[in-house]
Amino acid sequence: MTVYNITEVEPRICLKETNQHPYHASLSSPDEIIDFIQDYAADLTTECIFVFNLDNRNHVINFTRAAVGTVGMAVSTGREVFKTAVLSNASSILLCHNHLSGDPSPSKEDAMFTRRLAKAGDLLGIPLIEHLIVTPEKTYYSFRLSQPDIFVVDTPATAAEGGPNG
Numbered sequence: 001m002t003v004y005n006i007t008e009v010e011p012r013i014c015l016k017e018t019n020q021h022p023y024h025a026s027l028s029s030p031d032e033i034i035d036f037i038q039d040y041a042a043d044l045t046t047e048c049i050f051v052f053n054l055d056n057r058n059h060v061i062n063f064t065r066a067a068v069g070t071v072g073m074a075v076s077t078g079r080e081v082f083k084t085a086v087l088s089n090a091s092s093i094l095l096c097h098n099h100l101s102g103d104p105s106p107s108k109e110d111a112m113f114t115r116r117l118a119k120a121g122d123l124l125g126i127p128l129i130e131h132l133i134v135t136p137e138k139t140y141y142s143f144r145l146s147q148p149d150i151f152v153v154d155t156p157a158t159a160a161e162g163g164p165n166g
Contacts, residue, residue, distance in 0.1 A: 030130075030132055030140055030142050030145070033052075033094065033096060033130075033132055033134075034132070034134055034138055034140055036060075037050060037096055037134060038134075038138065045100070046100075047097060047098055047099065047100060048065050048097060048098060049065070049066045049076045049080075049081070049095065049096075049097040050063055050064070050065055050066065050095070050096045050097065051063060051064050051066045051081050051084060051085065051093055051094070051095055051096075052093060052094040052095075052096065053084055053085045053088040053090035053093055054090055054091060054092045054093065054094060054129070055090070055091050056091040058092070058129075061088045061089075061090055062084065062088055064084045066080045066081050066083075066084075076113075078116065078117060078120040081093070081095065081117055081120075082120060082121070082124055082126060085124075085126050086124070086126070090126055091126070092121075092126060092127045092128070092129045093121065093126060093127075093128055093129070094128075094129055094130045094131075094132075095114070095117065095128060095130070095131040095132070096131070096132045096133075096134060097110075097131075097132075097133060097134075098133070098134050098135065098136075099133050099134070099135050100135075100136065101135070102135045102136065102137055102139070103135070104133045104134065104135050104139050104140050104141035105133075105141060106133055106141055106143070110131075110133065111143075111147065111150065114128070114131045114143050114147075114150050115150050117131070118150060118151045118152075118153055119153050122153040127151075128151065129144070129151075130142065130143065130144045131143040131144070
């Protein structure tokens with residue numbers, strides 16, 4: 001009989017030293033977000049989705065890597081994206097994912113994913129305030145600046161109003 005050892009292939013939590021503590025970071029522009037995430041995304045060889053959980057002053061409570069994909073795509077669901085936001089009592093979230101190709105242009109799937117998350121965030125009372133696509137060259141695409149209508153949700157948020165009974 002052969003005995004095999006099970007080893008973890010990728011760490012679940014990765015701590016990196018940074019000159020800025022995430023709890024004190026206030027992310028008010030795409031450039032600030034790019035600078036903040038570059039320490040974590042610079043050496044990636046696959047696309048990843050990062051979620052920044054923000055308080056009511058847009059200060060970072062924490063952030064997490066919600067998905068690790070392939071060289072050309074990363075797939076996630078609302079469950080993975082909003083999991084830490086709910087547990088962190090976040091007021092809003094900011095989404096960021098990388099394009100290794102150097103082209104920050106969004107795909108049709110990127111836009112559909114953003115629209116679904118905006119709707120989910122509205123229902124949860126945790127709005128998605130931005131979705132950035134970043135590249136290793138520090139170029140980016142901002143859905144908020146380029147497609148602001150994607151964040152407009154047609155139906156009122158019953159969760160924010162206290163549920164169906166008001």
